[in-house]
Amino acid sequence: MQAPKDAVHLLKNAGLRVTPQREAILQFLLDYNGHATVDDIYTSLQDRFPSMSVSTVYNTVKQLSQVGLVKEIGVGDGASRFDINVEPHHHLVCTRCGALFDFYLEEPLRVSVPREAEGFEVEDYHVEVRGICPRCKKQQVS
Amino acid sequence: MQAPKDAVHLLKNAGLRVTPQREAILQFLLDYNGHATVDDIYTSLQDRFPSMSVSTVYNTVKQLSQVGLVKEIGVGDGASRFDINVEPHHHLVCTRCGALFDFYLEEPLRVSVPREAEGFEVEDYHVEVRGICPRCKKQQVS
DNA sequence: ACCTAGATGAGAACGATTCTAAACTACAAC
DNA sequence: GTTGTAGTTTAGAATCGTTCTCATCTAGGT
Structure with a gap:
């Protein structure tokens, strides 16, 4: 079912x-x-x-x-x-207008826990990519 | 100089x-x-x-x-x-106590910009790894 | 139809941050 | 050194997102 x-x-x-x-x-x-x-x-x-x-x-x-x-x-x-999309995914954030886009990693991230955090139990992770979205790029006065 | x-x-x-x-x-x-x-x-x-x-x-x-x-x-x-550390680096966050640890990626992230964000200009990115820090793990009543 | 644990609504309270406007000061120019 | 002014500081009010309180209401089991 x-x-x-x-x-x-x-x-x-x-x-x-x-x-x-x-x-x-x-x-x-x-x-x-x-x-x-x-x-x-x-x-x-x-x-x-x-x-x-x-x-x-x-x-x-x-x-x-x-x-x-x-x-x-x-x-x-x-x-x-x-977000109704509960699959693990990440986001592009426009630093100008705040627009948000989903994206997926091609391969899972390999996290090397530093010595001072030895034993840290990773639950999940989120990547926030900052930049300028295509719309804002077009509006740039050049 | x-x-x-x-x-x-x-x-x-x-x-x-x-x-x-x-x-x-x-x-x-x-x-x-x-x-x-x-x-x-x-x-x-x-x-x-x-x-x-x-x-x-x-x-x-x-x-x-x-x-x-x-x-x-x-x-x-x-x-x-x-953070006075301005080199690109990322963070482990303890979901229990909020403690923060720096970590570095072994290799830079490959971001595949999705179709709907075609042309997005990536400036930088930040990875937030959530989990339980060693201290909080020890304090867990088991 | 009834009962009760759980949900709702209105507004107060809260914590982080930004704003405002008046007083002050770093520093460049004389 | 003195002066002028653009930039800085201050106190407090204002704002914004979020949580809390508590009285009222209701979903859903009996």
Whole structure:
């Protein structure tokens, strides 16, 4: 039996209670093509849930992360972003406009733990590549 | 002529005005063995500069970053850290206690820019390895 | 239909950082 | 040395993302 892909079943399979807000938030992330911030989610769902609080969005995305349905990515200083792509992957970040692009490593990283951290147990890693995205490059006054 | 290593000359060579606060902040970072936060700097210099404002620390570390004398590293959510080690290097982060360790890659990363980001101009990259540091591993109740 | 653990909502609180505006000072020019 | 001024510092307010509190509400098992 394959795991179903609609929000309700994903929530149930993860052992989370199904509430309208959670369903909407997860569905939003499933439909959203990119890396949404809490505010993206919050403002996009204002129409359907005028009384939903930001706390609910924060609580929900945190729980979705915990059960592995979404991945939190925090690049630089700004707001955290939430990604429905939970496969291990990395990001290109535009230092001009903040745009974010996924990328995959051709081969896994070999980390040589330094002496002073001997015994460090690696859980995972994330590569943040900074640079200028094609759009911003075009807009450069040259 | 080699570039001198004391704070005053470093500031001058970088074209920054030499103020007592700047000198003290840069000297603190030169002496500090690790990754200091703005608060570390601010509280450590309270004795010598009781009236120094946090803004000054923020302004100064920002300028020092801009001229390449220090490197800002932002891992996860907490406060930014500032590193006098400006060589390209990466970090192990303990997910329990937040401890930070430097590490170097054995070979440079090969980044394959995805199609949707064709033309992305890579400036630099930073690898954040998450895991459990040896100290926290020992303290685990098993 | 009922009960209760868990979820929601409104707003306060928080920590990191940035902004503002007035007073001060490094340093180049005289 | 004195002066002028652009750049710096200061205190505190403001901002932003996020977490907390607690009273109300509800999903879902019985």
